Amino acid sequence: MQVTMSAQSTGTKLPKSLQVERRGEIAILRLARPEKRNALNDPTVLGIGAFFSSLPDDVKVVVLDAVGDNFSAGLDLSELAECDTVEGVLHSMMWHRVFEQIEFGRVPVLAVLKGAVVGGGLELAAATHIRIAERSAYYALPEGQRGIFVGGGASVRVSRLIGAARMADMMLTGRVYDAEVGQAIGISHYLVGGAEGLAKALELAGKIAANAPITNFAVIQALPRIAEVNPREGFMMEALMAAVAQGSDEAKSACARSWKSAQRKLRNSRA
Numbered sequence: 389m390q391v392t393m394s395a396q397s398t399g400t401k402l403p404k405s406l407q408v409e410r411r412g413e414i415a416i417l418r419l420a421r422p423e424k425r426n427a428l429n430d431p432t433v434l435g436i437g438a439f440f441s442s443l444p445d446d447v448k449v450v451v452l453d454a455v456g457d458n459f460s461a462g463l464d465l466s467e468l469a470e471c472d473t474v475e476g477v478l479h480s481m482m483w484h485r486v487f488e489q490i491e492f493g494r495v496p497v498l499a500v501l502k503g504a505v506v507g508g509g510l511e512l513a514a515a516t517h518i519r520i521a522e523r524s525a526y527y528a529l530p531e532g533q534r535g536i537f538v539g540g541g542a543s544v545r546v547s548r549l550i551g552a553a554r555m556a557d558m559m560l561t562g563r564v565y566d567a568e569v570g571q572a573i574g575i576s577h578y579l580v581g582g583a584e585g586l587a588k589a590l591e592l593a594g595k596i597a598a599n600a601p602i603t604n605f606a607v608i609q610a611l612p613r614i615a616e617v618n619p620r621e622g623f624m625m626e627a628l629m630a631a632v633a634q635g636s637d638e639a640k641s642a643c644a645r646s647w648k649s650a651q652r653k654l655r656n657s658r659a
């Protein structure tokens with residue numbers, strides 16, 4: 389498909405439905421199709437993939453935000469009619485590839501959720517590492533009502549977040565969860581007031597950017613894999629990852645700093 393591109397501040401060519409802003413080590417990627425409630429058409433999904441596959445080296449954290457009152461109304465339904473069966477499989481696999489670039493990319497990704505976080509929008513949110521919901525956020529999987537199935541990884545990621553039983557209810561009955569329930573059942577990590585999501589995300593992103601890169605790497609690459617394997621392999625993977633992290637220069641200097649500060653506190657308490 390032909391994608392209309394415009395130059396963005398990361399140097400990557402992105403479609404008009406995406407905007408990028410840099411704030412130091414943090415890059416903000418915004419879904420910018422509010423007139424269509426940030427519905428995800430192919431150029432937008434491919435653009436998200438292009439953005440994450442060409443992140444500049446000095447970006448340490450990404451915040452995924454949205455223009456307008458809604459995070460995303462999911463799959464652009466006008467593209468549904470164009471697919472036959474094989475195209476449908478390939479289309480879903482394309483979403484999987486792009487969302488894997490988010491989940492298993494180089495940097496932690498935080499999402500700011502508001503208004504509709506439905507269908508593919510919820511699948512996109514689930515591929516990020518930390519979700520901050522504003523009180524307007526609501527979650528639904530209207531695929532059941534539309535005669536389709538999820539195709540952007542929800543069977544794996546959303547079921548892992550809230551359990552397959554809750555996900556089945558959402559799909560079979562069209563149940564909608566509001567932001568409070570979404571927080572209680574584990575869709576979001578943080579719940580904030582209206583229009584406070586970006587500020588909270590930037591505050592958290594600043595903390596994450598200050599972590600040792602090896603720790604951020606271990607958390608997004610090793611932790612989810614360890615959580616999936618059986619405990620015997622998991623413990624071994626954890627021990628190996630811990631040794632790699634401990635051996636890094638950042639860990640050595642951070643340990644030295646905290647050892648010196650502990651000694652100082654001890655001396656002061658004795659004085």
Ligand code: 1HE
Pocket residue numbers: 423424425427428458461462463464465466480483504506507508509530531534537538539540
């Ligand atoms: C869209 C889409 C869309 C809005 N694709 N165009 N997703 C859904 O089933 C959700 C469909 N959307 C809605 O239920 C509602 O739009 C909302 C509840 C999200 C928002 O309602 P509202 O009243 O604010 O907006 P609206 O008037 O419904 O829509 C405004 C415009 O956005 C309108 O276009 P217009 O040209 O008539 O102004 C809508 O057509 C357009 N729009 N949502 C295309 N989704 C990998 S598989 C994933 C499978 C799924 O994601 S299934 C879930 C699809």
